[in-house]
Amino acid sequence: MSPGRRERGLVRPYVVTDGRAYPTRNTFDLVTLVMAHPDRPLTGLSPEKRRVMELCLGGALSVAEVAGYLELPVSVTKVLLGDLVDSGHISARSPIPAAELPDTQLLQEVLDGLRARL
Amino acid sequence: MGSALASDRAVYLPGTVRVAAKILVVGHFAVGKTTFVGSLSEIRPLRTEETMTQAGALVDDLRGTEDKTTTTVAMDFGRLTLSESLVLYLFGAPGQRRFTRLWRDMTHGALGALVLADTRRLEQSFPVMAVLEEHGLPYAVAVNHFQGAPRFAESEVREALDLLPETPLVTCDARDRTSSTQALIALVQHLQSRQARISQEQA
Ligand SMILES: Nc1nc2c(ncn2[C@@H]2O[C@H](COP(=O)(O)OP(=O)(O)OP(=O)(O)O)[C@@H](O)[C@H]2O)c(=O)[nH]1
Ligand SMILES: [Mg+2]
Numbered sequence: 001m002s003p004g005r006r007e008r009g010l011v012r013p014y015v016v017t018d019g020r021a022y023p024t025r026n027t028f029d030l031v032t033l034v035m036a037h038p039d040r041p042l043t044g045l046s047p048e049k050r051r052v053m054e055l056c057l058g059g060a061l062s063v064a065e066v067a068g069y070l071e072l073p074v075s076v077t078k079v080l081l082g083d084l085v086d087s088g089h090i091s092a093r094s095p096i097p098a099a100e101l102p103d104t105q106l107l108q109e110v111l112d113g114l115r116a117r118l
Numbered sequence: 119m120g121s122a123l124a125s126d127r128a129v130y131l132p133g134t135v136r137v138a139a140k141i142l143v144v145g146h147f148a149v150g151k152t153t154f155v156g157s158l159s160e161i162r163p164l165r166t167e168e169t170m171t172q173a174g175a176l177v178d179d180l181r182g183t184e185d186k187t188t189t190t191v192a193m194d195f196g197r198l199t200l201s202e203s204l205v206l207y208l209f210g211a212p213g214q215r216r217f218t219r220l221w222r223d224m225t226h227g228a229l230g231a232l233v234l235a236d237t238r239r240l241e242q243s244f245p246v247m248a249v250l251e252e253h254g255l256p257y258a259v260a261v262n263h264f265q266g267a268p269r270f271a272e273s274e275v276r277e278a279l280d281l282l283p284e285t286p287l288v289t290c291d292a293r294d295r296t297s298s299t300q301a302l303i304a305l306v307q308h309l310q311s312r313q314a315r316i317s318q319e320q321a
Contacts (some may be wrong), residue, residue, distance in 0.1 A: 029140075060130060062138055064209070065197070102313070104313060106137065110139055110206060112200075113200025113204060114200065118296060
């Protein structure tokens with residue numbers, strides 16, 4: 001396993017998010033896909049937001065993967081991503097809508113995809 | 119590895135992926151959740167952690183909490199790109215029900231859950247199933263068979279777990295990719311028939 005947050009001397013999450021425990025908008029799910037806009041300047045971004053950008057500039061990842069690679073709690077990651085969406089650095093592709101029932105087509109595609117791996 | 123850039127380790131999604139789906143893999147301590155996710159994932163499984171108070175609140179400010187009892191809840195997760203446009207994430211999570219906020223986040227938008235069970239301690243699966251029922255998440259049960267664990271007839275396991283007749287019960291080996299894939303297939307088929315049943319009732 002990779003070293004934990006504490007050993008790596010990362011700043012405390014509270015400091016990272018300017019004291020906010022939750023994002024301004026509740027738009028992120030664990031599997032919301034995010035990607036960075038390569039043309040946005042990184043000047044003025046906090047070191048943590050730069051780390052998010054550095055990671056996300058490589059391609060699309062889920063919110064959970066961003067949290068996992070950066071070794072940050074999911075809650076903190078959502079705050080950072082929310083700010084970066086607000087500033088136009090990141091765009092998010094919404095996950096499946098949280099409908100009562102997932103749609104028929106989606107379940108069939110999941111099933112087909114799993115069967116193809118057998 | 120501490121200084122390596124995260125982007126050097128990251129395995130990015132194909133640019134064509136449009137939809138991300140989520141399935142939970144849940145079960146009591148040491149039932150094989152991490153093993154299951156690892157057998158199926160195309161990326162090295164990742165882990166996220168949240169610090170919680172015993173009361174179940176998320177803790178982001180760790181200052182001044184030393185005297186309160188906090189605990190870390192870890193989730194392992196893996197990824198399966200199922201088609202050009204679809205990716206499936208599997209989240210392995212412990213079954214403690216007191217982490218309400220975490221469960222709300224995890225079950226939100228999830229297709230369903232696979233409950234891993236061990237025949238040596240079936241009773242430990244009850245709280246896990248209870249938390250899924252509380253959050254209205256449909257599930258299937260997969261007995262992860264360990265060497266030396268007793269083998270019971272399916273009907274006995276069903277009865278011991280008090281499963282509804284429609285809840286699928288399968289056996290799997292979490293270390294084996296094919297066997298684990300088949301357990302997920304059983305879950306998705308269950309989700310399909312449940313969906314067909316509900317839309318019929320609504321019609
Ligand atoms: N014989 C056998 N051993 C298994 C199987 N699945 C997992 N194990 C072993 O059981 C132990 C626990 O498995 P994990 O995958 O870590 O279980 P877990 O549910 O993630 O455990 P926690 O996260 O600690 O709750 C490990 O030593 C695995 O190698 C199985 O199908 N058969
Ligand atoms: Mg585990």
